[in-house]
Amino acid sequence: MARKEYAFYPGCSSQKGASASNYLTSVESMCKTLDIKMTEIPDWNCCGASISYAEAGELPRHVMNARNFALAEQNLPGQDILATCAACWLGARESKERLEHSDVLMADTNEALKEAGLNIKVIPEVRHMVEVLIEDLGYDELKKPVKKPLEGMKFAGYVGCQTNRPFGIHGESFENPVYLDKLIETVGGEAVPYDQKVTCCGGALAFSEPDKAQAQIRDIIESAYDNGAEMIVTPCPLCQANVEVYQGSINKKYGTKFNIPVLYYSQLMTLAYGGSAKEAALDGNVIRARKLEEFAGR
Amino acid sequence: MSDMNQQMAARYKNNFLKEVEAQVEMGEWVKMCMQCGVCAGSCPTNFHPGWEHPPQEIFMMIRAGKREEVLTSPSMWMCTSCYNCYVRCPRKLPITHIMHGLAEYAYQLGVAPKFQPTQHLSKTFWDNCTKTGRVNEVKLTQTLYFRDGLMAGIKQGLAMKDVALGLVKAKRLNLMEALGFGHKCKDIKGIHAMLAKARELEAKRKGRQPA
Numbered sequence: 001m002a003r004k005e006y007a008f009y010p011g012c013s014s015q016k017g018a019s020a021s022n023y024l025t026s027v028e029s030m031c032k033t034l035d036i037k038m039t040e041i042p043d044w045n046c047c048g049a050s051i052s053y054a055e056a057g058e059l060p061r062h063v064m065n066a067r068n069f070a071l072a073e074q075n076l077p078g079q080d081i082l083a084t085c086a087a088c089w090l091g092a093r094e095s096k097e098r099l100e101h102s103d104v105l106m107a108d109t110n111e112a113l114k115e116a117g118l119n120i121k122v123i124p125e126v127r128h129m130v131e132v133l134i135e136d137l138g139y140d141e142l143k144k145p146v147k148k149p150l151e152g153m154k155f156a157g158y159v160g161c162q163t164n165r166p167f168g169i170h171g172e173s174f175e176n177p178v179y180l181d182k183l184i185e186t187v188g189g190e191a192v193p194y195d196q197k198v199t200c201c202g203g204a205l206a207f208s209e210p211d212k213a214q215a216q217i218r219d220i221i222e223s224a225y226d227n228g229a230e231m232i233v234t235p236c237p238l239c240q241a242n243v244e245v246y247q248g249s250i251n252k253k254y255g256t257k258f259n260i261p262v263l264y265y266s267q268l269m270t271l272a273y274g275g276s277a278k279e280a281a282l283d284g285n286v287i288r289a290r291k292l293e294e295f296a297g298r
Numbered sequence: 299m300s301d302m303n304q305q306m307a308a309r310y311k312n313n314f315l316k317e318v319e320a321q322v323e324m325g326e327w328v329k330m331c332m333q334c335g336v337c338a339g340s341c342p343t344n345f346h347p348g349w350e351h352p353p354q355e356i357f358m359m360i361r362a363g364k365r366e367e368v369l370t371s372p373s374m375w376m377c378t379s380c381y382n383c384y385v386r387c388p389r390k391l392p393i394t395h396i397m398h399g400l401a402e403y404a405y406q407l408g409v410a411p412k413f414q415p416t417q418h419l420s421k422t423f424w425d426n427c428t429k430t431g432r433v434n435e436v437k438l439t440q441t442l443y444f445r446d447g448l449m450a451g452i453k454q455g456l457a458m459k460d461v462a463l464g465l466v467k468a469k470r471l472n473l474m475e476a477l478g479f480g481h482k483c484k485d486i487k488g489i490h491a492m493l494a495k496a497r498e499l500e501a502k503r504k505g506r507q508p509a
Contacts, residue, residue, distance in 0.1 A: 012427065012433035013433070013435070015432070015481045017469060017470070017471075017472030017474075017480075018433075018435055018470065018472070018481070019435055019465065019470045019471065020470070022468070022470065043431075043483050043484045043485055044483075045427075045431040045432060045483050045489060046428075046431060046432050046433055048424065048427060049423065049427075050379035050398075051416075051419060051420050051423050052423050052427070053398035053399075053401065054401050054410075054416075054417055055405075055420050055421040055423075055424035055425065056420075056424045057402055057406070057497070058323050058399075058402075058500060059496045059497070059499060059500040060493050060496040060497055060500070062496075063492055063493065064428075064489075064493075104503070108496070108499045108503070109496075111499060112492045112493070112495040112499060113492060114495075115488065115491035115492040115494070116488030116489060116491060117488060118488075118492075161378075161379070161381055161382070162379075162380075162381070165380065165381035165384065165385045166394075174385045198382075199342060200342040200378050200380035200382070202378055203378040203380065204378070204379070204416075204419060205343070205378045207419055207442055208415035208416040208418070208419040208442075209343075209348070209415060209416065212343055213378075216342050245464060245465065246461070248460050249458075249461070283468065283469070284468045284469060285468060286465060286467070286470075
């Protein structure tokens with residue numbers, strides 16, 4: 001039996017061929033080493049993300065999350081829900097909180113769920129992957145399997161918004177959370193201090209207001225470079241995509257020469273645990289992390 | 299003015315604060331604002347500059363009964379859901395949700411700014427993810443780019459082609475999704491029935507005409 005078991009909620013972006021599929025590959029490699037068993041919630045659905053607020057309204061959004069709660073409770077009783085995506089985690093936790101605080105919303109939700117043949121009695125805990133790593137295992141346990149420390153490499157730990165606010169990782173400050181820096185150090189890397197650690201990448205507005213979002217992304221990358229980072233590391237699929245894929249557009253617009261790889265913490269951990277470039281899904285990065293590819297080949 | 303807009307304005311007899319408290323998600327918090335402006339200073343979009351009225355102004359305008367100015371403002375649509383204002387507010391107002399709630403209400407009343415890009419994104423995203431239960435990223439991008447017609451879409455697509463090619467090369471964009479292949483839930487029928495019921499219940503609880 002695995003050391004820990006969870007009801008896994010991968011979310012839309014992590015599926016095969018989707019924008020964060022490299023996140024999922026590296027998480028699976030990392031969890032194999034750490035002996036964490038994740039069982040996918042059968043037939044899970046999209047959380048609606050933050051951006052659907054205007055079209056969805058309130059109850060339909062909660063009902064979408066509630067369907068996942070009901071499916072988890074029914075099929076994987078007693079297991080916490082584990083999300084890798086920051087927005088899935090936030091959306092699901094928000095719905096859990098609202099439903100638990102309002103008998104009216106809970107009753108309406110169950111009435112709607114009945115249409116899909118489901119109902120909720122107890123909503124499972126909703127956890128983010130980094131929460132599970134830090135709270136259920138702890139930095140010492142995460143350090144034990146390190147075979148190849150990422151010595152001499154400098155990373156900017158880009159926490160961003162949604163794993164940090166409004167819920168955050170227990171015990172961390174909103175203004176200067178240090179968990180990601182500690183994860184970088186746990187696998188032997190150097191976490192550079194820089195001032196845009198919790199700046200918003202623009203989120204979904206990278207689509208609808210590209211100029212404003214790209215101005216924010218520029219600030220984040222510039223600060224990472226200015227403080228000596230060689231790579232950026234993040235726990236959020238949208239942060240990863242936004243900060244990585246618009247570097248070309250930003251260069252055109254601002255005359256910058258950005259070309260900095262943006263990785264997931266799970267990719268660093270997989271490599272430090274002795275995993276291959278393939279297991280860490282380094283081929284999934286649009287801006288290739290050459291230094292890490294060489295490191296993995298050693 | 300849409301029918302629902304007229305109906306709501308009449309129902310609350312020019313008491314816009316009361317209307318917001320009853321209709322807007324987390325609207326009951328508006329009167330707690332003490333006008334310190336920390337929200338405005340914490341908003342990433344505000345610096346660049348995006349907001350016609352930052353949140354504390356919106357809150358004061360609600361209390362002053364500026365119904366039309368608030369509901370037709372593009373301001374709330376600038377929210378990136380970063381929750382910075384939310385965690386910094388000394389009075390603990392859930393500002394992010396109030397902004398979403400105001401935007402949603404204005405949109406449902408039919409008085410929100412027309413052709414507002416984030417509004418279009420919100421609708422596109424929700425329609426996309428509820429169609430099959432999961433997001434189809436290729437179709438999402440297509441719908442967004444081709445909003446203003448074929449030529450604009452092609453232009454937009456060409457401008458972004460390097461981004462798309464990079465993602466395809468990294469196996470993070472599956473063009474087969476354009477043809478309807480891709481991720482979906484098994485119980486799509488159940489999801490649609492459940493959401494129709496949820497809409498009906500919400501409209502009933504808020505005394506809004508069903509859409």
